[in-house]
Amino acid sequence: MTTSPFDSRDHFALADGSKGVIYRLQVLEDQGMTELAKLPVSIRVLLEAALRNHDGFLVTDENVATIAGWQPHAERSEIPFIPARVILQDFTGVPAVVDIAACRNAMVELGGDPKLANPLVNVDLVIDHSVQVDVSGRTTDALLKNLDIEYHRNAERYEFLKWGQRNLANFRAVPPGRGIVHQINLEWIADVAFHKAERTATGEQVYYPDSLVGTDSHTTMINGLGVLGWGVGGIEAEAVMLGQPVYMLAPDVIGFKLTGKLRAGVTATDMTLRIVEMLRKQGVVDKFVEFFGEGLDSLPLADRATIANMAPEYGATCGFFPVDDQTLAYLRLSGRDEVHVRNVEAYFKAQGLFRTTHTPDPVFTDTLTLELGTVDPALAGPKRPQDRVTLTNMKAHFRSSLHAPLGFAGHGLAIDELANRVLVAGHDYRLGHGDVVIAAITSCTNTSNPAVMLAAGLLARNAVAKGLTTKPWVKTSLAPGSRVVTEYYDKAGLSGDLAKLGFATVGYGCTTCIGNSGPLDDEIETAIDSGKLVVGAVLSGNRNFEGRVHAKVKAAYLASPPLVVAYAIVGTLDIDFEKEPIGHDLRGKDVFLRDIWPSNDEIQATIASSIDAAMFRARYADVTNEPRWDAIPVANSDLYAWNPDSTYIQQPPFFKGMSKEASPIRSITGARVLLQLGDSVTTDHISPAGDFSAKSPAGQYLISKGVEKAAFNSYGSRRGNHEVMMRGTFANVRIRNQIAPGTEGGYTKYFGSATGSSESGASEVTSVYDAAMRYVDAGIPLVVLAGEQYGTGSSRDWAAKGTMLLGVKVVIAKSFERIHRSNLVGMGVLPLDFEPGQGASELGLDGTEVFDIPITDDVTPRQKLVVTATKADGTKLEFTTTVRLDTPVDVGYYRNGGILHTVLRNLARAQS
Numbered sequence: 001m002t003t004s005p006f007d008s009r010d011h012f013a014l015a016d017g018s019k020g021v022i023y024r025l026q027v028l029e030d031q032g033m034t035e036l037a038k039l040p041v042s043i044r045v046l047l048e049a050a051l052r053n054h055d056g057f058l059v060t061d062e063n064v065a066t067i068a069g070w071q072p073h074a075e076r077s078e079i080p081f082i083p084a085r086v087i088l089q090d091f092t093g094v095p096a097v098v099d100i101a102a103c104r105n106a107m108v109e110l111g112g113d114p115k116l117a118n119p120l121v122n123v124d125l126v127i128d129h130s131v132q133v134d135v136s137g138r139t140t141d142a143l144l145k146n147l148d149i150e151y152h153r154n155a156e157r158y159e160f161l162k163w164g165q166r167n168l169a170n171f172r173a174v175p176p177g178r179g180i181v182h183q184i185n186l187e188w189i190a191d192v193a194f195h196k197a198e199r200t201a202t203g204e205q206v207y208y209p210d211s212l213v214g215t216d217s218h219t220t221m222i223n224g225l226g227v228l229g230w231g232v233g234g235i236e237a238e239a240v241m242l243g244q245p246v247y248m249l250a251p252d253v254i255g256f257k258l259t260g261k262l263r264a265g266v267t268a269t270d271m272t273l274r275i276v277e278m279l280r281k282q283g284v285v286d287k288f289v290e291f292f293g294e295g296l297d298s299l300p301l302a303d304r305a306t307i308a309n310m311a312p313e314y315g316a317t318c319g320f321f322p323v324d325d326q327t328l329a330y331l332r333l334s335g336r337d338e339v340h341v342r343n344v345e346a347y348f349k350a351q352g353l354f355r356t357t358h359t360p361d362p363v364f365t366d367t368l369t370l371e372l373g374t375v376d377p378a379l380a381g382p383k384r385p386q387d388r389v390t391l392t393n394m395k396a397h398f399r400s401s402l403h404a405p406l407g408f409a410g411h412g413l414a415i416d417e418l419a420n421r422v423l424v425a426g427h428d429y430r431l432g433h434g435d436v437v438i439a440a441i442t443s444c445t446n447t448s449n450p451a452v453m454l455a456a457g458l459l460a461r462n463a464v465a466k467g468l469t470t471k472p473w474v475k476t477s478l479a480p481g482s483r484v485v486t487e488y489y490d491k492a493g494l495s496g497d498l499a500k501l502g503f504a505t506v507g508y509g510c511t512t513c514i515g516n517s518g519p520l521d522d523e524i525e526t527a528i529d530s531g532k533l534v535v536g537a538v539l540s541g542n543r544n545f546e547g548r549v550h551a552k553v554k555a556a557y558l559a560s561p562p563l564v565v566a567y568a569i570v571g572t573l574d575i576d577f578e579k580e581p582i583g584h585d586l587r588g589k590d591v592f593l594r595d596i597w598p599s600n601d602e603i604q605a606t607i608a609s610s611i612d613a614a615m616f617r618a619r620y621a622d623v624t625n626e627p628r629w630d631a632i633p634v635a636n637s638d639l640y641a642w643n644p645d646s647t648y649i650q651q652p653p654f655f656k657g658m659s660k661e662a663s664p665i666r667s668i669t670g671a672r673v674l675l676q677l678g679d680s681v682t683t684d685h686i687s688p689a690g691d692f693s694a695k696s697p698a699g700q701y702l703i704s705k706g707v708e709k710a711a712f713n714s715y716g717s718r719r720g721n722h723e724v725m726m727r728g729t730f731a732n733v734r735i736r737n738q739i740a741p742g743t744e745g746g747y748t749k750y751f752g753s754a755t756g757s758s759e760s761g762a763s764e765v766t767s768v769y770d771a772a773m774r775y776v777d778a779g780i781p782l783v784v785l786a787g788e789q790y791g792t793g794s795s796r797d798w799a800a801k802g803t804m805l806l807g808v809k810v811v812i813a814k815s816f817e818r819i820h821r822s823n824l825v826g827m828g829v830l831p832l833d834f835e836p837g838q839g840a841s842e843l844g845l846d847g848t849e850v851f852d853i854p855i856t857d858d859v860t861p862r863q864k865l866v867v868t869a870t871k872a873d874g875t876k877l878e879f880t881t882t883v884r885l886d887t888p889v890d891v892g893y894y895r896n897g898g899i900l901h902t903v904l905r906n907l908a909r910a911q912s
Helices: 026-030 043-053 061-068 090-109 142-153 154-166 181-189 218-227 232-240 267-283 294-298 301-309 326-332 338-350 391-404 450-465 485-493 497-500 522-531 561-570 600-610 615-622 697-704 720-727 768-779 796-806 817-824 890-898 899-911
Strands: 009-013 019-023 080-082 085-089 122-126 171-176 193-199 205-209 211-214 228-231 248-250 253-259 288-292 318-320 366-371 378-380 389-390 421-423 431-432 436-441 477-479 534-537 553-560 668-675 745-751 764-767 782-785 808-813 830-832 850-853 864-870 875-884
Touching: 009 338, 009 378, 019 043, 019 338, 043 061, 043 228, 043 288, 043 318, 043 431, 061 232, 061 850, 085 090, 085 181, 085 232, 090 232, 090 796, 090 899, 122 181, 142 154, 142 890, 154 171, 171 522, 181 218, 181 615, 193 338, 205 338, 211 232, 218 228, 218 301, 218 318, 228 318, 232 796, 232 817, 232 899, 253 267, 253 294, 267 301, 267 366, 267 378, 267 389, 267 553, 267 830, 301 318, 301 326, 301 450, 326 338, 326 389, 326 615, 378 391, 389 391, 421 522, 431 522, 436 561, 450 485, 450 497, 450 561, 450 600, 485 497, 485 600, 485 615, 534 561, 668 768, 668 808, 697 720, 720 796, 764 768, 796 808, 796 817, 808 850, 817 830, 817 890, 890 899
Parallel strands: 019 205, 085 122, 085 211, 122 171, 211 228, 253 288, 253 366, 288 318, 436 477, 436 534, 534 553, 668 782, 782 808, 808 830
Antiparallel strands: 009 019, 080 248, 193 205, 378 389, 378 553, 421 431, 668 850, 745 764, 830 875, 850 864, 864 875
16 A cells, blocks of 8 residues: 555554554544544444555545444444454355355356455464264273364365365465364464555555454454454355455444452353343344453453353354453463564554553443352353353252243143153163253363363362262263363363363364264163153353254253363252252262362462463464374365265355346245244254254265265265255254244245145145255245344354255345344345334234245345235235345345355456
């Protein structure tokens, strides 16, 4: 850049006495455009990105002025955000790289250069979602065995990712077994203050806030380090990789004030679950949350990361913590270069972005306050992360949930079913409702936090000293997010005690929380089925949606790592830890949880004595090197050599028959309902990530290709093959389609032609996939009807891709979760909102209707649109909806059939 936008280009002093380039925000205040002290810090980061990237095209004068003039309650306008980088994990990263590879083929077909389809910003892919707990933590060499299985199971995927690493510019891959993407981001990748040489003759180093988007919803974890970033769908991330900004409405910012300190015995997990509950109740979807207040002064970085991680669970775009002394302390602890840490401090202070105790509070759209001393130990469940249950109330809560009506808080058991207990074949114990069959210290949320991880280790040590063991029906596992955890466990002398309780390390990756819990023993599953048991899982993760942790587990609870160990010891959810013993010591004396719970002083002393920067430097010195990864052969080729026989990687059909110019938007007529769904349908319901049966459409497809059931792997690992993924769309075993009452799983009614009759003269129940393909063959467009918060959960692009490939043209919902709405638009699927107070049931829709949606090429953002539903008797019902194309850019994406189609057409036109 040769010009200085708004005359803001300046210099500041670096740690070594040299000068770095800064684009000063203060210039905008001097010009009367803003009052920086009143702006939330997260908005200032957006403002800096706009100021620095101002070019009059992607970022205009008006864009800068819009962000600079942010007001707490103003009408929101569209703004661009150009993040510094993109981060991927392999479940979502494989389809992203598949799409880039397919874009290269499409560029050739459009007469362009395939290399134009290439990442233009730094992209890191961390392979962390493919490890499964095939071998539990009761086996001391589980880590190596699971890694061997992972490489064998995923050979095709890893060969493909190696092609990307070799042939795509600005693309770096971290091999399997190195840790969870968000923890590696926190400990190693993130710079906090990003810097690169200008493309000028001087080549001066430009400094600016590190920022990113990622293809995992928990990308938000990095906000704990003061790095602004959030999860987007793979589709949107691919557009950023190809040089497009993220377009968004300037967000509302909810201030969350923290005061005081946590009480002894209360963990960062307990605090985070309380915050999740408060913010879900507040309603923060599509909003930023920014934390402030004196409570931050003593809140360690790891605790901040735990809170920031769960932004998707409380529904926010991000949960942001400004850079301050705690940030610098963590950079030093994690082994960052001291000169760089001092430069981070210098830059953020020079830019007015560094928080201190005396920093004035910004002005927010709304504010919440939490006195940390009021937080109690808690879990969350049985089916949603926002449903907090205090530990003291857990027994009563679980018992009441058994016979409560089937829903988020209930399992709907009849009274005569409550006493069901089943003898497990080959064993001398029985299983009943509430018995814990999975106890997993897992996920990015808590395994980044030494306080809770060491608390689990110390509790295990104390339990072993008392002679306690874990129950034999519990599948136990420990999957740290970083190899550094093992380093400090070993140094503290806790690894052996954890292993004695079945918590030997099973892998360094995202396991149970993503659904990679592996199989339960056959006799355990048989007992669950025969007794129709509501068994439990306790995990230190962030997600517990129905069917996610394990298909046989209906009651999944999120908890701190030490509570995971405690529940593994007692083996049941049906316990009051305050009044009932957790077990008996070697002399038969009652042992209560309080007897083995480590003190805060003990935890802090262990942290101080067992963790240092040298551990981080040693573990990350070889993080990109792994012998088996390095040995994978790879070809040098601009175009990927698609293998038609591969069941993992296939060229997707998204660009088939694509022309250089987009067709005009046309009305959707004669549409049939594929599914009618209730509230809080998650992306796990729409596009599950776990295993699947041989009887499912996806299973039948793989069997037809000669793949045995034992080699199916998971939906998540098959995301590079659209044939599997479209068959798995709406195939979650717990999804309930209201137009196919009495069914559970991926079923629907096929109604036949647009006039209302099927070929056999009556509607019939069949799989969602089979019905959709019959509709597609008949040229009949499809509709999905849904309730509140449609698409909550992971930033899963296949939830939108699969929807599109099934022939769904429109989703009409009471409300959408942010990422999924964006993903639908990014795949050319039209999202519509019912009017407030209305929905399918309120309007009397039962899914048998034929829909006409009169959208035209002159559609405008968020315009009102009257939809007509024609019932079988010819009665017509008209109702108003809001078009959820929120910005002009959304309209452009929809007109082109999606984001990537837009980018490809722009690239092809630019070259010609």
